[in-house]
Amino acid sequence: MQNFVFQNETKIIFGRDEEQVVGQEAKKYGKKLLLHYGGGSIKKNGLYQRVVESLQAQGIEIFELSGVKPNPRVSLVREGVTLCKENNIGFILAVGGGSVIDSAKAIAAGVNYEGDVWDFFDGKNSVNDCLPLGVILTIPAAGSESSGGSVITNEDGSYKRAVGHETMRPRFAILNPVLSYTLPSYQTACGITDMMSHILERYFTREKNVELTDRLCEATLKTIINNAHTVLDDPTNYDARAEIMWAGTIAHNDSLNTGRIGDWGSHDIEHEISGIYDIAHGAGLAIIFPAWMKYVYKHDVNRFVQFANRVWDVEIDLNDLEKTALQGIQKTEQFFRLIGMPVKLNEVDIGEEHFEEMARKGTERGPIGNFIKLAEKDVFEIYQLAK
Amino acid sequence: MQNFVFQNETKIIFGRDEEQVVGQEAKKYGKKLLLHYGGGSIKKNGLYQRVVESLQAQGIEIFELSGVKPNPRVSLVREGVTLCKENNIGFILAVGGGSVIDSAKAIAAGVNYEGDVWDFFDGKNSVNDCLPLGVILTIPAAGSESSGGSVITNEDGSYKRAVGHETMRPRFAILNPVLSYTLPSYQTACGITDMMSHILERYFTREKNVELTDRLCEATLKTIINNAHTVLDDPTNYDARAEIMWAGTIAHNDSLNTGRIGDWGSHDIEHEISGIYDIAHGAGLAIIFPAWMKYVYKHDVNRFVQFANRVWDVEIDLNDLEKTALQGIQKTEQFFRLIGMPVKLNEVDIGEEHFEEMARKGTERGPIGNFIKLAEKDVFEIYQLAK
Incomplete structure (x- = not known):
């Protein structure tokens, strides 16, 4: 820590x-x-x-x-x-x-x-x-x-x-x-994705021995996941709306960040998209986060296994940890899709034409992210994975 | 909420x-x-x-x-x-x-x-x-x-x-x-019990729909439990000491208390003991909390089942929820004993001679606790269960 x-x-x-x-x-x-x-x-x-x-x-x-x-x-x-x-x-x-x-x-x-x-x-x-x-x-x-x-x-x-x-x-x-009762479903789902992303950015750290904040992150993620379908199916459910609203604040009030360095690469990568295309930030994150995960998970498979197991209840396959890690990523992507988010750039009519420009602009102040440092070519690859 | x-x-x-x-x-x-x-x-x-x-x-x-x-x-x-x-x-x-x-x-x-x-x-x-x-x-x-x-x-x-x-x-x-490296084991264990008690007081609420704070409480309890043996076996383990120290603050900074009414009966009941006998507050709580749990759990068995399952990994027996609830209480008592705490009043040479006086003084400003309201006779019974 x-x-x-x-x-x-x-x-x-x-x-x-x-x-x-x-x-x-x-x-x-x-x-x-x-x-x-x-x-x-x-x-x-x-x-x-x-x-x-x-x-x-x-x-x-x-x-x-x-x-x-x-x-x-x-x-x-x-x-x-x-x-x-x-x-x-x-x-x-x-x-x-x-x-x-x-x-x-x-x-x-x-x-x-x-x-x-x-x-x-x-x-x-x-x-x-x-x-x-x-x-x-x-x-x-x-x-x-x-x-x-x-x-x-x-x-x-x-x-x-x-x-x-x-x-x-x-x-x-x-x-x-x-x-928040009158929010359209799409906007509710964008919000859910955004707050989950704030936790994921903090969760995927290279810092060891951050058990308390790991568990607090997982607790908040599970709460959001459990209440997401309720607020989408039943928008005037006070208790579910309350869980989501409070979770959104906890997700970003810095308490889940103590003793660790978060990543924030996905946010930077997404900002280049919504800077040009004006799509909702949450939708951009639903597209970029799974792509980022697929690109980086090998750098700390165990952390992705823990994520799969504790957040998504994936059983750990001790003979194939990589499979478990990938199942967690898949569950994340499936969840975003289930709540109505796009998970590929082509679903929001974004083609490859600005990939190079976005990768260059996103890294013009230096490599981004902390889980691993992403240079221009890495960011370009992540856009490719998200297309 | x-x-x-x-x-x-x-x-x-x-x-x-x-x-x-x-x-x-x-x-x-x-x-x-x-x-x-x-x-x-x-x-x-x-x-x-x-x-x-x-x-x-x-x-x-x-x-x-x-x-x-x-x-x-x-x-x-x-x-x-x-x-x-x-x-x-x-x-x-x-x-x-x-x-x-x-x-x-x-x-x-x-x-x-x-x-x-x-x-x-x-x-x-x-x-x-x-x-x-x-x-x-x-x-x-x-x-x-x-x-x-x-x-x-x-x-x-x-x-x-x-x-x-x-x-x-x-x-x-x-x-x-x-x-905290130089703390004697007993004092370390008293501290662990105290911080766990602060969470338990908040956890055992009658308020429904407090999923986020339930999960944050469970996350903090699990972290304390996981690191307790490490700090006792290896007192200069920085990371374990750090988890315990930060958890002790989180346990009582009011973030785990939002949207719910905590109980605090066990603290009041314990204060009467350490007011007279001058035993460590943590030791008193290790004795009183399991007794309180046994006395009150029937008023919301499901909450005690959730506690047993999520904090102590007790499998839920759907045919006998009460058994599951009691296993969680048993695990709590066993844990306190394992870290070197007394769990009965006779282990710290406290007899029945002041039970009536303590029950009277503890409730002289009215019934205590919120999970259920405890009158003088209830507090007396809890002392009996703890003897």
């Missing part, structure tokens, strides 16, 4: 109707707030109205910036930064899923910075002084509600880049499973 | 040699510090010297209060409160195990309070304004290093009482597994 520092200060407020406390929580951070959200769905389902009422009841002045799209764009982030600077706004409330939260975090990072906010994402500068932000989560998926990370796409060149900083962690996150 | 709020702000600094950063962490909270510890063991093993050097290097003025004993006493807490008030001390550093940390928390709670600190423990007043405190952990057991709770004994009447408050949570906790 490696030395580590773990701290996650996000206050989780979980359960039915909890969005009603947003005004009380937000007022701790000032009287002027940017309400940041996506399309109009929160207006249709009444959430917008409830949030505004709760904020107004505390005398909070609301500025609004909507229009966040999946794979959130730096152009909207820049608008948000300007809006906050011009109006001296001191707090950002993100109402939505990972895209809205990531966009809010990027705005928060940019407000007290003189330069362009993209500087943080292409490594020209580091986040330093970030506005506080809060979250009302509507899509369990990205885990951004209690992480310190943000992923933003720059339309100018189709770059999708991640930044992480402790001060970007939301001060509070309100998680009401009922808010 | 019940609605919940979860927040744990303690910064965990984990790994070899990490006590060296204590000065840098402590100086964030002022220039005058109370160094609180137990006997002389930290002087013998050099930890004291390293801590003092790290603090002095940051120009921190150190006041000392040593002499904390197991089942820490309110009399020493009162001394600490006076010392802090007289010297305008703004931060408390606990170096030790749960007793030292609990004592430090009680001091921290008492400094900015006009009345007697025991008021918090007998319910006369609530903790409000608490000094910040930090921890260097030497005994993995109580989980107090990242909890908001403190248990103190009042020698005047042999009362042992718990208080919890969010502001009592340590600001940082330094966990170096090497510091």
Whole structure:
């Protein structure tokens, strides 16, 4: 086990109707707030109205910036930064899923910075002084509600880049499973894939002697798998929605990461796809993760055997560990398919035409991943396995 | 799943040699510090010297209060409160195990309070304004290093009482597994029992639909069980000590408690024993928990079957679920015995003479426990089962 520092200060407020406390929580951070959200769905389902009422009841002045799209764009982030600077706004409330939260975090990072906010994402500068932000989560998926990370796409060149900083962690996150009832099946399944991928990225480490975090990862994966079919078959099942929503946060709150180095190669490989093609991040991961697994498993067969056995209940064949490992990978791919995800690039009409470009861009800052280091040619091979 | 709020702000600094950063962490909270510890063991093993050097290097003025004993006493807490008030001390550093940390928390709670600190423990007043405190952990057991709770004994009447408050949570906790190498086997085993009990108290809930936390509890229990024999047979095995130490924190940092109501009856029942007899808390729990299980399991046999199956790998006998449940209880008792714990009161020379008194005192503020509510006669019966 490696030395580590773990701290996650996000206050989780979980359960039915909890969005009603947003005004009380937000007022701790000032009287002027940017309400940041996506399309109009929160207006249709009444959430917008409830949030505004709760904020107004505390005398909070609301500025609004909507229009966040999946794979959130730096152009909207820049608008948000300007809006906050011009109006001296001191707090950002993100109402939505990972895209809205990531966009809010990027705005928060940019407000007290003189330069362009993209500087943080292409490594020209580091986040330093970030506005506080809060979250009302509507899509369990990205885990951004209690992480310190943000992923933003720059339309100018189709770059999708991640930044992480402790001060970007939301001060509070309100998680009401009922808010996820109306998610379409496909989006629910994308979220499930995304949160599973966050655990898998951490699970596939080369670090030995990380039994507790291995088992915590497996526990969270099993819970997600067990509840996935329920939420897809019965979208208003509170308990299953609650398990999935809380699991999505646990998956990415860094507790499953302690003492180990995660991989994150699949995320980088996927970002190149959704940076160009604008497919859902979860769908991209359902395609890339099994391909990545097939490409790397021989570097630590035993870890893949443990995964097959403990997560997928595959019996260990001691005479053929590789077979057991491959069965675990197969089960993963089958599961993604069962919940309605694509598992090959051709299923989402992506051909080979950008493989070289994506492999080059994905590795232009050096090899990616940690389970094994992937160079440009490795990434290209993984795209081939996923086609 | 019940609605919940979860927040744990303690910064965990984990790994070899990490006590060296204590000065840098402590100086964030002022220039005058109370160094609180137990006997002389930290002087013998050099930890004291390293801590003092790290603090002095940051120009921190150190006041000392040593002499904390197991089942820490309110009399020493009162001394600490006076010392802090007289010297305008703004931060408390606990170096030790749960007793030292609990004592430090009680001091921290008492400094900015006009009345007697025991008021918090007998319910006369609530903790409000608490000094910040930090921890260097030497005994993995109580989980107090990242909890908001403190248990103190009042020698005047042999009362042992718990208080919890969010502001009592340590600001940082330094966990170096090497510091636990020199623990005697018995104390190591007591710690293992204590941390397992913290999980069991949470596990045995009547709340349905708490799959994620059930599985996280089971994952942590299995890790402790798997590493217990290693740390007892090979006390300087870093990786096993690390698993145990981190598991002890996870067991009690409230993450395993979300969405459910824990029981805590066994802790209350045990507190009456160690309040009078001064046996180690862990040893008392090894005796009481199996007795409690035998007394209550029929109220939710299925939960005990799940426990037997998932934690102890007992095959489920679908024709005799009660048998499976009882096998899980038996395995728990056997495990405690195997690691050197007493599992009956007579093994620690405790007879029946105080059973009535303990049952009365333990329930004088009302029935205890939540899995089922235990009245005075129930607690008496549990003492009988444990004799």
